[in-house]
Amino acid sequence: MQTRADKALADTTFFPFWLDRPDAPAPATPLIGSTKADLVVIGGGFTGLWAAIQAKEADPACDVVLIEADRIAHGASGRPGGIVSTSVMHGLGNAQRIFPNDLQTLEALGHDNMAGFSDTIARHGIEADLEWSGEMTVAVSKDGLPAVQEEYDLHRAHGHDVELLDAAGTRAQLNSPLFEGAIWSRKKSGIVHPARLAWGLRRAAIALGVRLHELSPMQSIDDQGQTLLIKTRDGQVRAPRVMLCTNAFASGHKRIRSRVAMVRDRILTTEPLTPVQMAAIGWANRQGVYDTRTQLNYMRLTPDNRILFGGRLGYFANSPRDPALDRTPEPYGKLAEAFFATFPQLEGIRFSHAWSGPIALTTRMAVHFQSYYGGKAIYAGGYSGFGVSASRFGARVGLAKLNGLDLPETQMEFAATEPNWIPPEPFRAIGAQITMTALDGADSKGGWRRPWLSMVGKLGFPLS
Template identity: 70%
Template sequence: MTVTAPSTVDADTPTCRKTRAMTAPVTAALKDATFFPYWLDSPDAPAAEAPLSGKLDCDLAIVGGGFTGLWAAILAKETDPKREVVLIEAERIAHGGSGRPGAIVSTSVMHGLGNAKRIFPRDLDRLEVLGRDNMAGFRRTIAEHGIDCDQEWNGELTVAVGPGGLPVLREEYDLHRAHGHEVELLDETALRGHLRSPIFSGGLWSKRDSGTVHPAKLAWGLKRTARALGVRIYEHSPMGRVEDLGARLRLQAGEGVIEARRALFATNAFAAGHPRIRSRVAMLRDRILMTEPLSPEQMSRIGWANRQGVYDTRTQLNYMRLTRDNRILFGGRLGYYMNAPRDPRPDRGPAPYEGLAEAFLTTFPQLDDIRFTHAWSGPIALTTRMAVHFQSYHGGKGLYAGGYSGFGVSASRFGARIGLARLDGCEDPDLDLEFARTMPAPIPPEPFRYLGARLTLHALDTVDRKGGWRRRWIDLVTRLGIPLS
């Protein structure tokens, strides 16, 4: 029996409702899943801070309590402890996007070395230095402030799905070697010593300065650190209107008002801060499954001796990693909803995850007795750059820093640092590099954005099986600036 692939666009519209014939293993695996992020479903979650009320003044207002906002708050206070910093979050810390990712971290600050070469070939050497410095700072903060985030530094593993993926590995191997990375190319036999799947034909192991973290624990630890440094944090305080008062900005925040000399809009896929931000940023949803903890016998079936974070070479890739208690996180099926709702209702039910569960069982058929405990989606910010960029507003007093299309857990620290430097008018030679002074190309508005996303995501879901017009369409979208293959 086969599985009818679920729609990867708005599944709550009549044209997208489909009758799905699921296999018995998929039905059983999803039967008892909780449709909420595993990372956030924890008794360790800290209590929310009180919402803002009344009026306050500050030097720097940060909008958004995800990774970029938290890192910016910490870096701002470390640079100038006397600076008055206020951070507001629309909901709770980590509940927007930062408590939802796969959280495989690496030195890349531009969505991978291959993407950095694509968009900024002239700055590539410097971006590599900046990436290593960023990871060193990331790890230093975790160590100095005692942040327990289940960190494991076992490297990244890119796996070829079938022989057709092997040239991709060779190209990535050559590129990484040329830029000083410690990498090992694995044939099919060698790969089985790391991870066993009948669909994997080879692998590329990047060994240094990459690994996995628990993203919610990291966000909660950064929140604690920011508060200890003197940052004032207000949750359940959504930003409303922003007014330019000349020397200052006035921000509505829930029931309160902030007047600030500068404001950093750390809103990533939510693209809040100025209406024009959305012209270059589209919110996609990335779906993720989490299994129950594997027994030692189940672990022996798949190997995974070195516990690397893993990406595969499928056109619409899947990624996977282990947690501290040997659950498998498996993600990578994209969706798009008209006008980017904050919490899409269809993603709180099983339909969007059926195809992802089928992909999991195709990847690990030896785990047909496994069950998924959690399934959720998270927002990612699609731009033609697929990496952080900066948009300046209100005469330079306001700055948006965002655009992470994945790979953002560690790169967000870099985005926060560069964003603060631009906002403060620092004399930093890195601000003259192309990545810091340019923006990605505009993306068409709705409804054209929705129609294009619907066609593109359907092509992504089926291109590896059917090819034809789907490959031609993906090639066209890639030529227009969004690299989908």
């Protein structure tokens, strides 16, 4: 017997909604033959694009080569929810957890970063469907109210324009019978079309003189003393400095994976809502939304009024780039059921697209930096969400470290230290499987699951 999730997923396209557009740019030519550069950026996601743009804007004479294994935005950057905020450390609560002594400075850096983010979009005329609609964290059941209150108090203490909503106030913003309260952060946060943003940054980088090569997977890096030789499938480039912007894919040095694990995040988008369906859910202010479920969900509206609904984590041993299972309905069934529990008034709606994307899970759940080849290469990555805007900050600090600039932030703890070590396979896969099982059943079954998640949190992974 077909479930409502089966019916809703019957005609789904298993490809990111954001990338399914006729105006997607044709790929740049691959790197063929030998060349030299002042700076090579490896990875054409948000971090790589921001790094290339900022390097050229700081020094127009700098010869920058950007290589991407696939096409721009076809990694993590074309797959996220696209909610942007001032946080550069995966949320204010996470910043307090990992760097409490630097919290005020990190807040200031986050606001500066958002100003730079907005300025770049405006200066380069990037059309990315950016809406400054704010963001909400909603309590799913009364059990989530203490977490919402704690977040509200923290945001108020640091000067954010926030409103604490009761059940009625929350449902007036977004009508779900599950929602019992919320914090609404009103300013300097909102939603963006991530693929259009990436393609706009791509165009800006090319206009600034960045030499872009797509379909150019890196095969090796050879330390040649004063320079590094980066070999791709069809060519090679030699440079004295390299930025490794490979995030969850952790390419560039085998040690990167000792601090970074790739976890899959799954997302659904509905077909466009009718005016009647829009009236049934409200959402007039179009905020980006996170909830307090143990297996967290996040949601937003797309420009054509689809609901994007994401957040079920999964793990595949040895971190395949594009697991075949995630191009089938099976992994999305529970996510679909969570959607219908959240919005029962949308019973019968179908999902147009479903996809998964890589998250770089670390014990910090935020950007960090690793130095390789005698400091000639810097890895900047570790985004576990909130990376659409925070990636600009990560690129800026990574470039400063690579160029040996003595900025105050390069001396701060987040930039000068690394996250904790993560066990290798097969222990990584075993621990991940137990954790995913615990996440799935913690709210409904309890038992051993909450103590396990508490232990995982103490190890540095606050997934619940």
